[in-house]
Each structure stands twice: as structure tokens, then as C-alpha cells.
Amino acid sequence: MLTLRVRxxxxxxxxxxxxxLVDPAGAELPAFEPGAHIDVHVPGGLTRRYSLCDPPWQRYHYRIAVLDVPGGRGGSRAMHEHVHAGDLIEVSEPRNFFPLASESGHAVLLAGGIGITPILAMMEQLKRLDHSFELHYCTQTPERTAFAGRMGQDTAAGRAHLHHDGGDWRKGLDMASLLREYRPGTHLYFCGPAGFMKAVKDASGHWPPDTVHFEYFGADPDVPTRAMPASGCDVVLKRSGNTIHVDPSQSILQAVRDAGVACESSCEAGMCGTCKVRYLSGxxxxxxxxxxxxxxxxxxxICCARVAEGPLVLDL
Structure with a gap:
């Protein structure tokens, strides 16, 4: 864990x-690769995952960007209201679930809203390596377009394209036309809210799977799940032999914590893998x-899964 100052x-x-974010003593920060994120311990006891959006060779600060989400789970509101220049906050070292491929072919970068953050670091790295790329950044309006100034030269050069859709992604970038033809050696990277992500995944379904890379960001994906029985369900913790009951209003993670078992987590939306646990039966x-x-x-x-057939026995 790192303790950093908000400069x-x-x-x-x-x-x-x-x-x-900088080291209070001015020291170098741990290295990271494009697409990496840090887990930030925000006021109120929450932990949230934010992508690093400055060039990866910049070793003396990290930069994250946070969208204030009305009706969200509180992390963004706490960052906007309670984190100020001069404050000390705790963050994890960088981790990367969304890396650039090692190949040097053409890259198509697609970002929706705040999903621009990991894409920015990718763009900077591709430019430094003189690799071919194109960036398409979809936002509601110019006023809601973050970091537009950093893309000015690339916009002028025809490598970066801004698309404003008024809040309806179907009226912006034509994903189907852009991704209709797959060219060998091309890799696709995309990040954004649920509707945007679904549109890109649908439009790139014919691409080779190992050329399509994505990370969810911002709003939780709309995932259909079975309704938990009104009586809840049981989960068995193998190491202690304890059986715990998961109420319909709880996640498995919450029930495990309520039973006094520590379990690391971050996004709590099934997007990062921090709470991965082995299960033995069920x-x-x-x-x-x-x-x-x-x-x-x-x-x-366990932050997001349900029990389909129980009891679910966890290696905890």
C-alpha cells in the first residue's frame, strides 16, 4: 500500500x-504499463478502482480522473467532496487487467465518457513507440469531454476523433461501419459505460477474440441474473466449517465479511478480479x-456472483 499526497x-x-498524486517525499512511484489502475481508499471506508491516465514513463506522479456519478455507490461523490490538494490518501500499487498487446500492428482505441482514462495512457505509449493507431472518443457534449486539449495535435493529424451524441450512443459513432472489416494485425481496445460497451462488443463479434481487449468502467454493466430465493441461500466456508446465510439483500462478499472473514475487494461490480475465491462444490x-x-x-x-445450486462451498 502507498500513502500519496494529492498535489x-x-x-x-x-x-x-x-x-x-505524488510521493510526500518526492520519490519515484512504482512503474506501470498503459491500461493499469490503482485501488484508492476513499473517505468513508470505500475502495474504488481508477485507471492511470498520464504517460507511463512519468514516474513522479499518478493521475486519475473521477466522474461524479449521481445515484452511484458513493465513491465518486466522496472523491469530489472530500479529497483536496494537500490531503494524504492510501492507494495500491498499479495493477493491469487491460494491457496493450505486444504486437506492433494498428490499434483502434475506442472510449466512452470517463472510459477515456486508460485509453489516454495507451495513446501516449503508441505515439512514443511510433505505432499506428486511431482514437475515437464518444461523449455527450463538448462540455463533458475530458482531456480534449491533450488530443489537440492528434485530432488535427486525423488520429483522434471526437464524437458527441447528446447522451444516445446510437446517434454518435457508427460502430458497425467502423469495425465491419477486420484487418490482420489490428487490435481493438475499448472502455466505457454499459451501453457503449455492448455496442462495441456487438460490432466486433466477428473479430478474432485475441485481438479484442476491453475494460468496463463507470456505470455497472447491465447483467441479467436469477432472482435469489426470498429465503436467501447458504454458503459454507471450508476452512472453518462455518455455514453462513446470504440474505437476498446481500452479496456473498458482504455475508462473508459479516461472518468476520476478511476478503480483499476493489470494484465490487465484477470488473477487477480482486475478490476471486476458489469454490469446491455447489x-x-x-x-x-x-x-x-x-x-x-x-x-x-464473490462480490457479484449468485448461488445457482447450493450450498456453495468456498475455500475460505
Whole structure:
């Protein structure tokens, strides 16, 4: 865990602030690769995951950007209202679930709203390596377009394109036309809210799977799940032998914590993999966006999964 000082906060766009984080003694920070994020311990006891959006070779500060989400789970509101220049906050070292591929072919970068943050670091790295890329950044309005100034030269050069859709992604970038033709060697990277992500995934369904890379960001994906029985369900903790009851209003993670068992987590939306636990029997209903089909036969993300057939026995 790192304790960093907030050196500055910057208004980036309507509803979006960026936070520049530095070592209090001025030391270098741990290295990171484009697409990496840090887990930030925000006021109120919450932990939230934010992508690093400045160039990865910049070793003396981290920059994150936070969208104030009305009706969200409180993390963004706490960052906007209670974190100020001069404050000390705790963050994890960088982790990366969304890396650039090692190949040097053409890259198509797609960002929706606050999903621009990991894409920015990717763009900077691709430019430094002189790799071919194109960026398409979709926002509601110019006023809600963060970091537009950083893309000025690339916009002028025809490498970056801004699309404003008034809040309806269907009226902005034509995903189907953009992604209709797959060219060998091309890799696709995209990040944004649920509707945007679904549109890109649908439009790129014919691309080779190993060329399509994505990370959910911002609003929770709209994932259909079975309703938990009104009586809840049981989960068995193998190491202690305890059986705990999960109420319909709880996640498995919450019930495990209420039973006094510590379990690390971050996004609590099935997007990062921090709460991955091995299960030994029973059948979970997976609703995450991280685990592969092979991993799901052995592991479950307890922040978001349901119990399909119980009891679910966890290696805890």
C-alpha cells in the first residue's frame, strides 16, 4: 500500500475532476504499463478502482480522473467532496487487467465518457513507440469531454476523433461501419459505460477474440441474473466449517465479511478480479466480466456472483 499526497485537483470537464498524486517525499512511484489502475481508499471506508491516465514513463506522479456519478455507490461523490490538494490518501500499487498487446500492428482505441482514462495512457505509449493507431472518443457534449486539449495535435493529424451524441450512443459513432472489416494485425481496445460497451462488443463479434481487449468502467454493466430465493441461500466456508446465510439483500462478499472473514475487494461490480475465491462444490451463477470459462469452473468473484445450486462451498 502507498500513502500519496494529492498535489492538485483539476477540473477536466463537466462532472469530472482529475487528481494528481505524488510521493510526500518526492520519490519515484512504482512503474506501470498503459491500461493499469490503482485501488484508492476513499473517505468513508470505500475502495474504488481508477485507471492511470498520464504517460507511463512519468514516474513522479499518478493521475486519475473521477466522474461524479449521481445515484452511484458513493465513491465518486466522496472523491469530489472530500479529497483536496494537500490531503494524504492510501492507494495500491498499479495493477493491469487491460494491457496493450505486444504486437506492433494498428490499434483502434475506442472510449466512452470517463472510459477515456486508460485509453489516454495507451495513446501516449503508441505515439512514443511510433505505432499506428486511431482514437475515437464518444461523449455527450463538448462540455463533458475530458482531456480534449491533450488530443489537440492528434485530432488535427486525423488520429483522434471526437464524437458527441447528446447522451444516445446510437446517434454518435457508427460502430458497425467502423469495425465491419477486420484487418490482420489490428487490435481493438475499448472502455466505457454499459451501453457503449455492448455496442462495441456487438460490432466486433466477428473479430478474432485475441485481438479484442476491453475494460468496463463507470456505470455497472447491465447483467441479467436469477432472482435469489426470498429465503436467501447458504454458503459454507471450508476452512472453518462455518455455514453462513446470504440474505437476498446481500452479496456473498458482504455475508462473508459479516461472518468476520476478511476478503480483499476493489470494484465490487465484477470488473477487477480482486475478490476471486476458489469454490469446491455447489454451482455459482457468474455475473463478472473478468473470469474466463475455464476459470469459472474453479473460481468465483464473490462480490457479484449468485448461488445457482447450493450450498456453495468456498475455500475460505
Amino acid at each position: 492538485s485537483t483539476t477540473f477536466e470537464a463537466e462532472g469530472i475532476l482529475s487528481f494528481e 454451482s455459482p451463477e457468474h455475473t463478472d466480466f473478468v473470469l474466463s470459462d475455464e476459470e469459472r469452473r474453479e473460481f468465483v468473484l
